[in-house]
Amino acid sequence: MQAKILYRIAAVLLSLFAALHTIGFRQTDLAWKVNGLIASMQSIHFDVQGLNRTYWDFYTGFGLFVTAFLLFAAALAWQLSRLAAETLVRLRGTAWAFAICFAVISVLTWRFFFIAPLVFSILITVCLSAAAWLLPQTQKP
Numbered sequence: 464m465q466a467k468i469l470y471r472i473a474a475v476l477l478s479l480f481a482a483l484h485t486i487g488f489r490q491t492d493l494a495w496k497v498n499g500l501i502a503s504m505q506s507i508h509f510d511v512q513g514l515n516r517t518y519w520d521f522y523t524g525f526g527l528f529v530t531a532f533l534l535f536a537a538a539l540a541w542q543l544s545r546l547a548a549e550t551l552v553r554l555r556g557t558a559w560a561f562a563i564c565f566a567v568i569s570v571l572t573w574r575f576f577f578i579a580p581l582v583f584s585i586l587i588t589v590c591l592s593a594a595a596w597l598l599p600q601t602q603k604p
Contacts, residue, residue, distance in 0.1 A: 466551065469594035470544035473587050477537035480583040481530050488526040536561075540591070551598050558598055562591035 491497055504519040543551070543558065551558065569584040 464593070464597070466594040466597040467544045469590045469597070470540045473590035473594070474537045474540035474544065476583060476587050476590065477533050477540060480580070480587070481533035481537065483583075484526070484533060484580070485530045488529070489523065536565075536587075543594070548599055552600075555595070555598055558591070558595035562588065562595045565591055 491501060501519070504522060505517055508515050508517055510516075539561065543554070543561075546554070565584060565588040569581065569588050572581045572584045
């Protein structure tokens with residue numbers, strides 16, 4: 464399989480991950496019995512650097528940061544899929560950094576979250592790692 468195709472698959476997975484994360488990260492299940500906790504996070508206000516915030520604000524803000532990062536990663540993967548092989552050779556370090564970043568995200572997801580985001584993280588890591596591996600070692604003369 465070509466690196467170009469793997470980057471496009473990663474871009475689609477990242478876009479899907481971003482959409483599902485945005486829809487789901489503020490959802491709760493009644494069986495979790497966290498309604499009181501959520502209500503506290505939403506109702507207790509405090510001042511931080513001159514602004515009034517709640518822990519729910521922080522939770523929501525960081526969740527949306529993750530969405531923004533995933534969308535940026537999708538755009539980056541798509542852009543990498545459009546580059547000529549000669550250009551990709553020069554971006555080998557970037558390609559591996561991208562793959563390693565998602566390997567770390569996979570470990571963090573395994574440790575702190577659950578199966579659905581773990582599956583996405585692993586699939587994205589595999590695509591990005593395989594794409595980086597398939598990049599030419601050097602430019603052709």
